[in-house]
Amino acid sequence: MLDTRTFIGVDVSKDHLDVALPGSPRVWRTGNDKTGIAALGRKLAGLQTPHLVCEATGGYTRLLAHDLARRQIAFSRVNPRQVRDFARATGRLAKTDAIDAGVILRFAQTMQPPAASAPSEAQIQLTDLVRRRRQLVEMAAMEKQRAAHPDDETLAASLARHLDFLTTEIAHIDQRIADLIEADRHLARRAELLRSIPSFGAIVAATLVAELPELGQVGKKQIAALVGVAPMNRDSGTSRGEAHITGGRLSVRCILYMATIVAIRCNPVIKPFYKRLRNDGKPPKVAIVAAMRKLLVIANSIIEQDKPWLQQQT
Structure with a gap:
C-alpha cells in the first residue's frame, strides 16, 4: 500500500x-510553548496527513505531544541513538539544531x-500526575538525607516543615491519581x-498505565525493548560478547525493578524463577533483570487477554 x-x-x-518540512530548503523555528506550538499547528493545516517525528527527549516533548493528540496529528518519538547512527551512516557528522531536524526528516x-x-x-492528565509524584518523592528523599544530620535546630525545623509539606503533597497527588x-x-x-x-x-x-500505554498491544519482545529489559547481543565475527540491556523508559524500568524485588520474595x-x-549460577543482577522481564511479560499478557492474575494461573 502506498x-x-x-x-x-x-x-x-x-x-x-526546529521543524524540517519536505521540499523546504530552510528549517523553520518556533517556540516550544503554547504560542509556538499553535503556530506549528497552523503551518501543518495545509499538509496532507502530516506525521511529525522527533527524538525522545524526556519532558521537552510533552507539550507538543499533547497538542498533536488533540489535533489528531500523527506523532512518533524515536530513539536518539537510531537517529545518530543513521546520521553517521549517511555522512552527516556536523551537529546543529537545523541539521538535526533535517536528519530526523530523512530518517523518518x-x-x-x-x-x-x-x-x-x-491518559495525558494521569501521565502528568505520575510524573509530578515522582518529582515530589525524589525531593522528599533528598530532604530526608539532609535531615539525618542537620547543622542546627533552625535547619532541622526547616527540613521538618518541608518534609511535612512534601508528604502532604504526595498524599494529595496519590488521591488525585x-x-x-x-x-x-x-x-x-487496566489498573485493576x-x-x-x-x-x-x-x-x-x-505508573505502568500512565507511562507504558503500549502494554497489552505489542508482543513480549517489543514490550521488553520499550522498557529496556531486553538483552541486546554484542557479537561480531567469531567474537561473542555478553548481552546487555540498553535504552528504554527509565521511569518504568525503575518502578518495575522495585516491584520485582518484592516479587522475588512473594510472587x-x-x-x-529467580x-x-x-541456583544455576546466574549473578544477582542478571537474575533480577530476567525476573523483571518475566514479570513485564506476564503483565503484558494479562492486559492483552483482559484476565486478572488468578484467572491467568488457572
Whole structure:
C-alpha cells in the first residue's frame, strides 16, 4: 500500500522546535510553548496527513505531544541513538539544531516509523500526575538525607516543615491519581488487572498505565525493548560478547525493578524463577533483570487477554 504520510522532522529543545518540512530548503523555528506550538499547528493545516517525528527527549516533548493528540496529528518519538547512527551512516557528522531536524526528516522518510497511539485527555492528565509524584518523592528523599544530620535546630525545623509539606503533597497527588483512574473506565480496568499481580501495588499499576500505554498491544519482545529489559547481543565475527540491556523508559524500568524485588520474595511465579536462575549460577543482577522481564511479560499478557492474575494461573 502506498504510504501517503507527509513526514516532518522536529528537533526539540527546551525553548525551541526546529521543524524540517519536505521540499523546504530552510528549517523553520518556533517556540516550544503554547504560542509556538499553535503556530506549528497552523503551518501543518495545509499538509496532507502530516506525521511529525522527533527524538525522545524526556519532558521537552510533552507539550507538543499533547497538542498533536488533540489535533489528531500523527506523532512518533524515536530513539536518539537510531537517529545518530543513521546520521553517521549517511555522512552527516556536523551537529546543529537545523541539521538535526533535517536528519530526523530523512530518517523518518527512510524508516517510516509507526505513529504512537494518541492518548486520551485522561491518559495525558494521569501521565502528568505520575510524573509530578515522582518529582515530589525524589525531593522528599533528598530532604530526608539532609535531615539525618542537620547543622542546627533552625535547619532541622526547616527540613521538618518541608518534609511535612512534601508528604502532604504526595498524599494529595496519590488521591488525585486514584480519583482520575476510577473516573475513567479504560484506565480503571487496566489498573485493576495490574493490581491483581502479586507485588503490583497502586503506584506500580498507575505508573505502568500512565507511562507504558503500549502494554497489552505489542508482543513480549517489543514490550521488553520499550522498557529496556531486553538483552541486546554484542557479537561480531567469531567474537561473542555478553548481552546487555540498553535504552528504554527509565521511569518504568525503575518502578518495575522495585516491584520485582518484592516479587522475588512473594510472587508464586517469580520467586521460584529467580531462585532457579541463582541456583544455576546466574549473578544477582542478571537474575533480577530476567525476573523483571518475566514479570513485564506476564503483565503484558494479562492486559492483552483482559484476565486478572488468578484467572491467568488457572
